[in-house]
Amino acid sequence: QVQLVQSGSELKKPGASVKVSCKASGYTFTNYAMNWVRQAPGQGLEWMGWINTNTGNPTYAQGFTGRFVFSLDTSVSTAYLQISSLKAEDTAVYYCARDLGYCSGGSCHEDAFDIWGQGTMVTVSS
C-alpha cells in the first residue's frame, strides 16, 4: 500500500543538527512532490515547503530558509529534512506529506496532501 515511513524521535542539544528521513513505498516516488509540515507542541500545522522529486529542486516557505534543507535519494525513494543550528523553538513534530498533484516534465501541480508520514518528534533541549 501507499505509505510514507519516517525516522524515529530525536533528542538534540541546541546548536546541533538533525536529519529526518521519509521513505516512500507503494508508488513511483518521482511522480509526486513531497512537502514538509511542522507542528509545534499544542499548535497548528505549518507548511515548511516542498521538493520536486523529479528535479530535486526545493522550495522553502518564509521562515524556513537558511537552516532547513530538503533533499532526496531517489534510488531508495526517500526524502530528507535536515535542520542545522537547532534552537529550542525547533522542538516540534515534523511530517512529510505527499502532494496529490502529479509531477511531469520538471513541474508539479499543487494539490492536496493525500498521504502523510507518521511524524518525527524532534526535541531540542540542553
Next chain:
Amino acid sequence: SYELTQPLSVSVALGQTARITCGGNNIGSKNVHWYQQKPGQAPVLVIYRDSNRPSGIPERFSGSNSGNTATLTISRAQAGDEADYYCQVWDSSTAVFGTGTKVTVL
C-alpha cells in the same frame, strides 16, 4: 500573506450535524482541502478540491466552497469524529493552513 480563519471549537450532539467554516478572501476561487487530526496521530485528508472524498472517507463528510467561506460538514456525527480539523489552500505557490477547529461530540 493569505490567511484562513476557523472557529476555535465546534460542539455537536451525537448523531447531529457539525459545520466547520474556513474563511478567506475570495476563497471560493481556490481549491480547499480539509484534514482531520486525532490526538497523537498524523493528519488525514478527508476532503480535497472543495468537495471530493478520498477513498475510505465516509459519505458523512462533505464540503462546499463559495464566496469568502468554505465549509466542512459532518453529518450524523459519531464519537470517532472528535478531532482537530484544518482547511488548506494554495496561494501564490504557498500552502496555507487554517487555524484549526477542535470538534467535540457531546
